[in-house]
Amino acid sequence: MYKADNTQPLTVMGLMSGTSVDGVDACLARLSWQSGKLHHDILATHSVPMPADLRERLLRCMAEKSIQLEEFCRLNVAVGQLFADTAFGLMQAHNISASQIDCIGSHGQTLYHWPPTQPGMLGGTLQIGEPSLIAEKTGVLTIADFRPRDMAAGGQGAPLVCFADQLLFQDDTVGRCVQNIGGIANVTVVPSHAHLKEHDVPLMAFDTGPGNMLMDAAVDHFYQKSYDPDGAIAASGTVNEPLLQHLMAHAYLSQQPPKTTGRELFGLPCFQELLLGFPNIPPADWLATLNRFTAASIVDAYQRFVFPVYPVSEVIVGGGGSLNPVLLNNLRDLFAQHAHAISVKTHADFGIPDQYKEALAFAILAWASLLNRANNLPACTGASHAVVMGKHVR
Known part of the structure; x- marks a missing residue:
């Protein structure tokens, strides 16, 4: 178990697919906390385009705001496989083993976001891309589904970066x-x-x-x-x-x-x-x-x-x-x-590749979660207090 005051460098991969639904970006970084500052070195990046048919299915259910349960299950698996393939592709391309990575942080693909519209109201959010598939394929602890923890504390679940x-x-x-x-x-x-x-x-x-x-x-x-x-x-x-x-x-x-x-x-x-x-x-x-x-x-x-x-x-x-x-x-x-x-x-x-900034951000969010450090900012999200976001899949 890592401690919140840990200063040793950790190697963390972030995975991101945003609202453009155009692909999955991966960023592997070495992160450490020294003298009150975060130090980061980007070690590798990798990107996989969103397959056209999968993108069409995702956009359709987002536009219609409804989905059959069977299609939901299939999309969750398909997106999870794409995220897993992206993470594993980075590892293969750069000859990196699971033992060299401390954890992976996955944002997933947002299907629907329902933020609270008034104080005291709870909202909800849905990101898919089964993290168990990422952990299984890579052999690396995967941290995912960050937003709901902030929303449980009354926040908007965003922005997190x-x-x-x-x-x-x-x-x-x-x-x-x-x-x-x-x-x-x-x-x-x-x-x-x-x-x-x-x-x-x-x-x-x-x-x-x-x-x-x-x-x-x-x-x-x-x-x-x-x-x-x-x-x-x-x-x-x-x-x-x-x-x-x-x-x-x-x-x-x-x-x-x-x-x-x-x-x-x-x-x-x-x-x-x-x-x-x-x-x-x-x-x-x-x-x-x-x-x-x-x-x-x-x-x-x-x-x-x-x-x-x-x-x-x-x-x-x-x-x-x-x-x-x-x-x-x-x-x-x-x-x-x-x-x-x-x-x-x-x-x-x-010195940060524009395409991979958000993937780096989710590497940093996962790094903090691994160290049990609060990683939301209540002043930005509206949450009532700071929390540690991210569900851990081993």
């Missing part, structure tokens, strides 16, 4: 926002140590709104592609201002944190409703507008909830959105219009 963001990016003098743009976009505000010494303010993290989700729905509808490579289609279009203003009036954007969202609000049904309301917009203009909306909703969230409380000078963008130059340019343009000087960077600027 803020725990890792604080450990990875907190600086003595520089205030930062760590902005992930996957299917959904979420931010972690990481105040500088100097600011925290002068002001009694908690860490803040919340989902800002859609990331790539609406853009992916549009490019699939109009072009039968899974995403817009390099934002090329968006770059060829023109922003439709009436559509953009309609999107910016979405009630979620003004909702106070802590808050989380997902396909329930910004998935395929949302896009189909928009198509009915705005039937004559050219396809490229849809992509241009939805790209701008993702950036504008992020900047709007900072203006409402972040800048009034925290001095921020750097925004660190990760996730698939960090690979979209049009989206990054939209962010830089909007920050220049509406905020003081903001430097927009990516995780790669800090």
